Amino acid sequence: MPIRTRQSAITWLRVADLSVAAFSFLVAATVAETARSGGAPAAAAVHVDASGALLFCVALGATACVFPAFALYTETALFQWRQAVKAMVKAATGVLLVLVATAALLRSPLATPAFLAVYWLLSCLGGVAVRHAGRRLLFLTEAQGIAARRTLIVGTGQRAQEIARDMLEHPGHGHRFLGFVADGWEAPPPALRPERFAILDAPANLPAYLREHVVDEVLVCLPMHALCDTATALATACEEHGVAMTVVTRVFEVKNPRHRPGSHGGEIVATISNTLADERELILKRFLDVSVAGVALVALSPLLGMVWCLVRLTSPGPAFFVQERVGLNKRLFKFYKFRTMVQNAEALQADLEAHNETNGATFKMRNDPRITPLGRILRKTSLDELPQLYNVLRGDMSLVGPRPLPVRDVERIENDWPRRRFGVKPGITCFWQIRGRNALPFERMMECDIEYVDTWSVALDIKILLATIPVVCGMRGAY
Structure with a gap:
């Protein structure tokens, strides 16, 4: 029996x-x-104690709370296949982090x-599988013209024609193009x-x-000057007939734009940004930062004291x-690290500017006379960080992000393009830290930072870590 509507498909999801x-929890358990019993089947029965039962409830609760945050119960999850798979992996990772934190508290x-590992793998595969099945069942209905949204496109520009062609070539995306x-x-x-x-x-x-005629949606795809003249009349007509109206505009031709809808002062707005625009991933990134940093500080406290x-x-x-x-x-x-130089190192830097070994805004000397003997060891082992x-x-930094620059270095940046790095939180490690560190020239460091800004994801942070x-x-x- 095919699913009759997209809303019922989402409910079943x-x-x-x-x-x-x-199912994933029970199989993983x-x-x-x-594994604990050495592979003996007779001893492999699941023994659920109070902490295990609570962990099971947390897994279900986290699934119910985290999955909606990654838009897994929207039409995107049904029709935009690649985005749905990416969102599923991120959501399953978020649930896993909740389980790890809960298990640490409950011991x-x-x-x-x-x-x-088994829970994460099965939840990812299972989530992808049920969405694929839901999409296929819904497509059986849409192919018969029952559930697809009957859509008109206002405008005949290049972008409007691209959207129409996509609707005709991909009926499974949920739209029946009328004209x-x-x-x-x-x-x-x-x-x-x-x-x-x-x-x-x-x-x-x-x-x-x-x-x-029967119309479910009017999609407006007009240039800005035409929108100013006709958008109000179109919106009024759609409102009177109870038909949804979606406005598509390509206002700015910007490189690598990231955008999100929202409201400002009661008005509907679209925010365009070339930095980290996905608030759900930012929350997951912050959770990762706090979890790892908190555990690391506790575990390394004896070393820090020494x-x-x-x-x-x-x-x-x-x-x-x-x-x-x-x-x-x-x-x-305020940026903190273990002191690796003599006490008045910043005052002595002016006398050493002529010996700067980098060709950009930063100051680096391989044999800096201000570094103490212990400081050289700390820098070489990165313990000073x-x-x-x-x-x-504190929230000033992230585990991964462009390295924070001193005010002196920022004032010496000549071009504007590297300043995009300030659109994200600075980090302890970054791309250029794993691609050569201080051996890289300044411009290459900045290129690595911009690459991070343009390609950021939680998965990339984990990869860099x-x-x-x-x-x-x-x-x-390191020196």
């Missing part, structure tokens, strides 16, 4: 996701018990690496256009057309070096 979460013996509403062709139509690739009526006659004592004992001055650095949107914040975990907890480990352990490019 919610039920199916909870079923997949329960069985695998964990089997549940069930949450072994095997359990977590164009326009006074004429704004852009030349294709020589071999489909049968329904035609102008049905003029915008002035839209109310009469809506009275005589380094603090060594710095105080081997050279006069405070153990921590505190400096104002430039952060998100060029806000200044550990106090920045405190900056991460994992790639940083061998770089730090190998002590490559």
Whole structure:
């Protein structure tokens, strides 16, 4: 029996996701018990204690709360296949992080690496599978013309024709293209256009057309000057007939734009940004930052205490070096690291400017005379960077992001394009930290930072964090 409407498909998705979460939990628990018992089937029965039962409830609750945050119960989850798969992986990872945090609090013996890995894999595969099944069942209805949204496109420009062609080529996306509403062709139509690739009526006659025909949606795709003249009349006609109206505009030709809808002062707006625009991923990024930084600070506290004592004992001055650095949107914040130089190092820098070994805004010397003997070891092993975990907890920095620059370096940046890096939080590690560190020229460092801004995702952060480990352990490019 095909699903009759998209809303019913989404309702079934919610039920199916909870079923997949329960199934994944039980299978993962069985695998964990089997691994714990040495593979003996008789001993592999799942023993659910109070912490395991609570963890099960958390898995279901997190699924119900996290999945909607990643738009998995919208039409996008049914019709935009690639976006749905990406969102499913991110949502499953978010649920997994909730389980890890809960298991750490409960000290549940069930949450072994095997359990977590199996649960994540099964929830990802199961979520993708149920969406594929829902999409196929819904398509059986849409192919018969029952559930597809009957759509008119106002405008005949290049973008309008691209959208119409996509509707005709992909009926499974949920739209049945009826035709164009326009006074004429704004852009030349294709020589071999489909049968329904035609102008049905003029915008002035839209109310009469809506009275005589079944229309679910009017999609307005007009240039800005035409919108100013006709958009109000079109909106009024659609409102009177209870027909949804969607406005598509390509206002700005910008590189790598990221956009999100919203409201401002009661008005509907669209925000265009070339930085991190996905608030759901930002929340997940912050959760990752706080979780990892918090655990690391607790686990490394003995090492931090030992380094603090060594710095105080081997050279006069405070153990921590505190400096104002430039952060998100060029806000200044106090940056912490273990002191690796003599106490008055900043005052001595002016005398060393002529020996700068970089060709950009930064100052680097391989054999900087201000560095203490212990400081060279701390820099080589990157132990001096550990106090920045405190900056991460405070929210000034992230685990991954462009390295925060001193005010002196920012004032010396000559071009404007590297300043896009200030659209994201600075981080402890970044692309150029794993691609050569101080051996890279300044311009290449900035190119790496812009690449991060343009391609950022939580998965990329995890990839950079994992790639940083061998770089730090190998002590490559640090001085």
